[in-house]
Amino acid sequence: MRGAVGFEETRRARGRRGGGRSAGLQEPSLYIIKAVFILDNDGHRLLAKYYDDTFPSMKEQMAFEKNVFNKTSRTDSEIAFFGGMTIVYKSSIDLFLYVVGSSYENELMLMSVLTCLFESLNHVLRKNVEKRWLLENMDGAFLVLDEIVDGGVILESDPQQVIQKVNFRADDSGLTEHSVTQVLQSAKEQIKWSLLK
Amino acid sequence: MIKKFDKKDEESGSGSNPFRHLEKSAVLQEARIFNETPINPRRCLHILTKILYLLNQGEHFGTTEATEAFFAMTRLFQSNDQTLRRMCYLTIKEMATISEDVIIVTSSLTKDMTGKEDVYRGPAIRALCRITDGTMLQAIERYMKQAIVDKVSSVSSSALVSSLHMMKISYDVVKRWVNEAQEAASSDNIMVQYHALGVLYHLKKSDRLAVSKMLNKFTKSGLKSQFAYCMLIRIASRLLKENEEGHESPVFDFIESCLRNKHEMVIYEAASAIIHLPNCTARELAPAVSVLQLFCSSPKPALRYAAVRTLNK
Numbered sequence: 001m002r003g004a005v006g007f008e009e010t011r012r013a014r015g016r017r018g019g020g021r022s023a024g025l026q027e028p029s030l031y032i033i034k035a036v037f038i039l040d041n042d043g044h045r046l047l048a049k050y051y052d053d054t055f056p057s058m059k060e061q062m063a064f065e066k067n068v069f070n071k072t073s074r075t076d077s078e079i080a081f082f083g084g085m086t087i088v089y090k091s092s093i094d095l096f097l098y099v100v101g102s103s104y105e106n107e108l109m110l111m112s113v114l115t116c117l118f119e120s121l122n123h124v125l126r127k128n129v130e131k132r133w134l135l136e137n138m139d140g141a142f143l144v145l146d147e148i149v150d151g152g153v154i155l156e157s158d159p160q161q162v163i164q165k166v167n168f169r170a171d172d173s174g175l176t177e178h179s180v181t182q183v184l185q186s187a188k189e190q191i192k193w194s195l196l197k
Numbered sequence: 198m199i200k201k202f203d204k205k206d207e208e209s210g211s212g213s214n215p216f217r218h219l220e221k222s223a224v225l226q227e228a229r230i231f232n233e234t235p236i237n238p239r240r241c242l243h244i245l246t247k248i249l250y251l252l253n254q255g256e257h258f259g260t261t262e263a264t265e266a267f268f269a270m271t272r273l274f275q276s277n278d279q280t281l282r283r284m285c286y287l288t289i290k291e292m293a294t295i296s297e298d299v300i301i302v303t304s305s306l307t308k309d310m311t312g313k314e315d316v317y318r319g320p321a322i323r324a325l326c327r328i329t330d331g332t333m334l335q336a337i338e339r340y341m342k343q344a345i346v347d348k349v350s351s352v353s354s355s356a357l358v359s360s361l362h363m364m365k366i367s368y369d370v371v372k373r374w375v376n377e378a379q380e381a382a383s384s385d386n387i388m389v390q391y392h393a394l395g396v397l398y399h400l401k402k403s404d405r406l407a408v409s410k411m412l413n414k415f416t417k418s419g420l421k422s423q424f425a426y427c428m429l430i431r432i433a434s435r436l437l438k439e440n441e442e443g444h445e446s447p448v449f450d451f452i453e454s455c456l457r458n459k460h461e462m463v464i465y466e467a468a469s470a471i472i473h474l475p476n477c478t479a480r481e482l483a484p485a486v487s488v489l490q491l492f493c494s495s496p497k498p499a500l501r502y503a504a505v506r507t508l509n510k
Contacts, residue, residue, distance in 0.1 A: 026431075027402070027435075028398060028428060028431035028432045028435055029395070029399075030358075030361060030391070030392070030395035030399075030428070045253075045254065047253060048253060058255035062255070076498075077498050077502070078497075078498045078499045078502075079498060079499045079502045079503070081506075088499055106427055106462060106465065106466050106469070107465075107499050107500070107502070107503035108461060108462040108465055108466075108499065108500065108503070109424070109427060109462060111497075111499050112462070132214075135214050135215055135216060136215060138215075138216075138246050138249075138250055139242060139245070139246040139249075139280065139284055140280075142246070142249055142284070142287055143280070143283055143284070143287065146283075146287055146320070150323055150355075150358050150359075151358070151362050153358050153361065153392070153395070154388075154391075154424065155354060155355075155358060155388070156351075156354070156388055157387075157388065157424070158388075161351075165316065165319070165351060166283075167279060167280075167316070168280055
């Protein structure tokens, strides 16, 4: 937490991209989201979308992701601040989901994007928001994100709407042989009973 | 969408990864099947996903190979598989800057954007606007205006957000759509309201009086969207600071009234706005401060942190 002394000076000196809210210098805008990315539990990128040129090169993006990961992977606090940016995040089994905005953005707005992303993926991946399922259904994940944020603007915040539009569900028939056998078994039973009627 | 697990991978414990050992040239070679008929949607989808994944991982595509892949992808429009079509739209957007002659998909996209399948219309609009230049925009102007006021909210939202992006390319053309945006603002849909407000503000922001009038209108008519409210609060704060108005104005009253909104997001935005207004009296600050103090004991960590940060200012 910053002390009161010298705060005004440092705030002005840092200018527009400085940490903390610079009152009124920012233009009200729909362009709120800087980036959304999903990392595995080694901090490697699985999916990432950057919406402005804060990190223009892939190298800078990946360095940023690494920094964010280092800062957040061991804590549970959902929100972090650095580099003049607010990062809200959520971990799920072996994945980390991040939404990034400027530090002067409304944190609850950023959270609404994160929540929508997670809930939508939760449905698409049949409640298995983990690396294996994500990789197997990467197209679904790409489409989900595409429906939530467009060019940095929040397009949709209601996961139900996203799910409806994407209309994609992971197919779980290949996942375990055991469960397939079970399904076939119960189908056989049902046919047997219906024939007996 | 069946993706088979490799038994070997599963046993090795590292989990299967369909993108392991992915090689760009191999994938591009595979993409040649896009030219075959009939199109196998699942296989094509899988290959397209691999291409997008590679791009996402930072793989560099040269112009020739990107253009070839792009052209091959256009064949996939022949398939009616929904997911495949949507992935095509995504591919168009992702490859728009690295492939040449992307405008060849313009007629397909225009067809989809005005077609019967509502599911395609929004995404088609967004893809189209990613490849459109100023001249083309005039050609599709009629469709854009129709789309903005479309009853299907996803179509309207897509058109509005795309209009916002298009302002950077062709502000003068988009400016002509202000009436449509105005009409869209009276939508019941919370996202359409938000997007319409955003477009209107960006169109009027250089004219302080116009912004003031717009603010006045919306604060009276009462929007539903919590996102729109947050945007209005920001517009209002900016107006207050620019006009150096005293806090006796209805603009300040509007912000203050948002402290009693039913959405936390709006309450927080309003409290934050008040705290950041210069020359606030203690009396004016008090309700904002007490709301933030309440948030400091919220069960939601993000809200707690945000409130503490703001109070600390």
